[in-house]
Amino acid sequence: MYTAEIITIGDEILIGQIVDTNSAWMAVRLNLAGVKVNKITSVSDRAEAIRAALSEAEKGSDMVLLTGGLGPTNDDITKKVLADYFGSTRMTVHEPSLKFIETRFATRGIRMNESNRRQAEVPDCCTVIPNKCGTAPGMWFEKGKTVFVSMPGVPSEMMEMLPDVLALLRQKTVLPDICHKTLMTYGIPESELAEKIRDWENSLPQETALAYLPNIETGVKLRLTSYAPNGKVLVEEQFEKLSAILGNYAYGYEPDTLESVLGKLLLEKGVTLATAESCTGGRIAHRITSVPGCSAYFKGGIVAYSNEIKAGVLGVNPADIGKYGAVSSEVAMQMAEGARRVLNADYAVSTTGVAGPEGGTLDKPVGLCWFGIAGPDGTHTFSRNFIGDRAGNIAAASSVALNALRLKL
Amino acid sequence: MYTAEIITIGDEILIGQIVDTNSAWMAVRLNLAGVKVNKITSVSDRAEAIRAALSEAEKGSDMVLLTGGLGPTNDDITKKVLADYFGSTRMTVHEPSLKFIETRFATRGIRMNESNRRQAEVPDCCTVIPNKCGTAPGMWFEKGKTVFVSMPGVPSEMMEMLPDVLALLRQKTVLPDICHKTLMTYGIPESELAEKIRDWENSLPQETALAYLPNIETGVKLRLTSYAPNGKVLVEEQFEKLSAILGNYAYGYEPDTLESVLGKLLLEKGVTLATAESCTGGRIAHRITSVPGCSAYFKGGIVAYSNEIKAGVLGVNPADIGKYGAVSSEVAMQMAEGARRVLNADYAVSTTGVAGPEGGTLDKPVGLCWFGIAGPDGTHTFSRNFIGDRAGNIAAASSVALNALRLKL
Known part of the structure; x- marks a missing residue:
């Protein structure tokens, strides 16, 4: 089994300021290519921490993939550490990278500075992997039987570069199936x-x-x-x-999601959908519209955060809001029916609930949510009690709504 | 400096199926408490990988925090590995945890099975940190000068538990300021x-x-x-x-966000906001409503994904959609004005663009987005060209819209 370790570099990870999403993205592609990821490590921007991680990884894996620490600013020292680690005696300008950087700045009409120019410099012992959408080139080093590849930490640049790294790896190694x-x-x-x-x-x-x-x-x-x-x-x-x-x-x-499966069902049946969201605040519409091509079945949605909008735009009876409360089966039903009518869709889903952290009462605690599903054959409503925080309740309620629509169809 | 290493356990991380968000969350709290995080490591569910990570971490840090691998299913072996590593001779039932688990299942009317019951068992050499919102208790071990704490991988359970871990640490150690x-x-x-x-x-x-x-x-x-x-x-x-x-x-x-800062401005000025989103599909409304208390200034939004909704609900002139196209300054302007009028708000923001990956033309490429900002003093529009993928374009456009509103106010 050909094995890899991923090392992400940056204090911002160790103080928890950013979540390391690069590793998961790389791990998926490496596994698909037959490379087993042994370990993922995040280390600080300090030279000794990077060196220790390199030497530890070298013992355990065939390939070591690094991201981060290649930016134009002073806190980015990875390139220098790599040059030392691999015994490079000098830095050379990689002309195609310099040209690419110059063109990029010229096209955008941004003035190029010295630190941007220095990004085209690489240790003389590496093979350059061109960066097609950014300024820091990737670098491929070999030491004994181990391959080391350094890539930028900007996700879009790394994502563009990894396929080229794997192509180069395949030229040198036969990879198995997982x-x-x-x-x-x-x-x-x-x-x-x-x-x-x-x-x-x-x-x-x-x-x-x-x-x-x-x-x-x-x-x-x-x-x-x-x-x-x-x-x-x-x-x-x-x-x-x-x-x-x-x-x-x-x-x-995978990669099916509740929203993509729902989209396929709507397409197959040739029917359309609309949303009327109170507590989920646009999250359901956002998930539906994250699916490419959704304009074929998604008419639109109304985020009816205030009672005024529930009544004025969706046509919920204000007397019912007064009598039953905004978080109620009656209001959920009228919201779904209103969205179906106003947005001229075959189906509509509604949510009205208490996302938290404030706004709960004894009868209607934080986490309570009513749902309505309206379709050509009528409307039904149901409720759930979620036990998470605000973000968790919004996420869970949006999934329950999408799943209820899926089962309805 | 008191130092810690975080170890997250689970094959799902190494194959990239889940992104490790626990580490970043923990790192923030550890840093605030004066504990410096040296390293974050993700390893597989295999016993030898967990053992190697424990012994490596023991060399470099004062404290080792583990999450994951404590679930009720067969692939979760962390507890057994820890018992072996710390030389525990037997597992004992932690009675308060068992009672908590039993009550939890009874309240929810779910039948408890043998594997749920076994979750209350812990190695006899550990101190239990109770799990207040889940079934797997936390475990505190000491070996020489190093503290090891094992916590569940479910984020909400770990989040509830970490403050108790830090309280126990403070009883034993004086922590500095960072x-x-x-x-x-x-x-x-x-x-x-x-x-x-x-x-x-x-x-x-x-x-x-x-x-x-x-x-x-x-x-x-x-x-x-x-x-x-x-x-x-x-x-x-x-x-x-x-x-x-x-x-x-x-x-x-930090933790200010464009949406929270905008919310504060709206509150201060006592004015209200509405949204009319096409290409951002509810993302702006979702971000605004992710801020607790937003109902004080957010009236609601309309996700006008189809031209029919742009015309029918927002009152955009269909002739203008035909003449200028849906992605145009004219339509962005009428959408913002329509939202302001229909949703009865002081300010409104609109987006209409090509999120991609399909739908681009020579004039109107993928990534083009028009924005409208309507207020009591009139409406203005502007456009941007984003160069990301669908998710990136939606994210960037939602930020540009929120920032434009902030500057307007």
Whole structure:
């Protein structure tokens, strides 16, 4: 098995100011390419920390991928540390990178400064991987049997560069097959799911591994991994059996999401959708519109945060808001029906609830949310009590709404 | 300096299926408590990988914080590995945890199974940190001078538990001061910013460190760290000088966001806001409503994804959509004015653009977005060309809109 370690460099990670999303993105592509990621490490911008991480990684992995610390500013020292580590005696200007940087600045009409120019310098012992959408070039080093690649920390630049890194790796190494596939479930808690599928899980063949991945927005994901040569077929067969056990709890395979599956259903049936959101504040519409091509089925949405909008735009009866409260079955129903009518859609979903942290009462605690689903055959409503914080309640409520629409269709 | 290493356990991290957000959250709290995070490591669910990480971390840090691998399912083996590592001879049932788990299941009317019950078992050599919102208890071990704490990987459970871990640590150790403060900027690229503040940066006193953190949604953040005893005063003084240099580019200090700063401005002025979103699909409304208390100034929004809704609900002239196209200054203007009128708000913002990946033309490429800002003194429009993917363009456009509103106010 060809193995890799990912090292992300930057104090901003160690003080928790940014979440390291690069590692997960790289890990997916490395696994797909047959490279097993052993370890992910985040270290500080200090030279000794970077050096220690390089030498530790060199012991355990065939390949070491670094991101970060290549910016134009003074706190970025990775290039210098790498030059020392690999015994480079001098820095050379990589002319194609310099040209690219110059053109880039010229096109945008931004003045180029000395620190931008220095970004085209690389240690003379490296192979340059061009940066197609940024200023810091990637660098490929070899030391003994170990390959080291340094890439920029800006996600879009790293994402553009990694395929070229893997292409170069494939020229030098034959990589094996690893097969991962992930079934998506919604509406069943992890421990209940584990019991439901216990017999299936216990009968899994060797060289496979199952993992449970609970997530507030996507539901529990089940990832099956095979290291066998016929891995793909084996995983498909097992998931066919599993889908039969899970029925409607299963809604697809990664990268399917509740919103993408819902979109496919709407497209297939040739029907349209609208939203009327109070407590979820646009989150449902945002998730629906994060799917490319959604304009074919999504008419639009109304974020009816105030009662005035619920009444004035969606046509909810103000007397009912007074009588039942904004967070009620009656209001959820009228919101869904109003959105369906005003936005001229076949289906509509509504939410009205108490996202928190303030606004809860004894009857209507923080986390209570009413949902309405309106369609050609009428409207139904239901409620849920969420127990998270504001962001968690908004996320969970948006998933419940999307899942209810999926089951309705 | 009291130091810590964070170890997150789980194959789902190494194959990139989940992004490790726990580490960043913990790192913030540890730093605030005066604990310096040396390193963050993610390792697999295999026993030998966990053992190697424990022994490596023991060499370099005073405290080792682990999350993950404590679930009820078969792939979770952390507890067993810890028992072996610390030489525990037997597992004991922690009665308060068992009672808590039983009550939890009873309240929810869910049947408890054997694997749930086993979650209350802990190695006899640990101190239990109770889990207030989940089933796996936290465990505190000491070995020589090093403290090891194992916590659940579910973010909400870990978040509830960490303060108790830090309280226990403070009983045993005196922790020093580290001061971080982060200035938020928007609308100026990183390298331009670096030049603008070069003199200020070069005059910074010793024992301070400055870092540039570019982010598509928040803009470039500037983090200043002081390890000096009078750190807080020093950082305040330096940032006062810096704010004067940056003027309107600076919009606040972390945890301020464009949406929270905008909210404060709206509250102060006692005015209300509405949104009319096409390409951003509800993202702006979602960001505004992610701020607690936003109902005081946010009337609501309309996600006008189809031309029919732009015309029918927002009152955009269909002839103008035909003549200028949906992505145009004219339509952005009428959308903003329509939202202001229909949603009865003092200010309104609109977006209409091509988020991608499809839908671009020669005149109106993917990434083009028109914005409208309507207020009591009239409406103005402007456009931007974004160069990211769909998610990036939506994120960037929502930030530009929020920033334009901030500057308007």
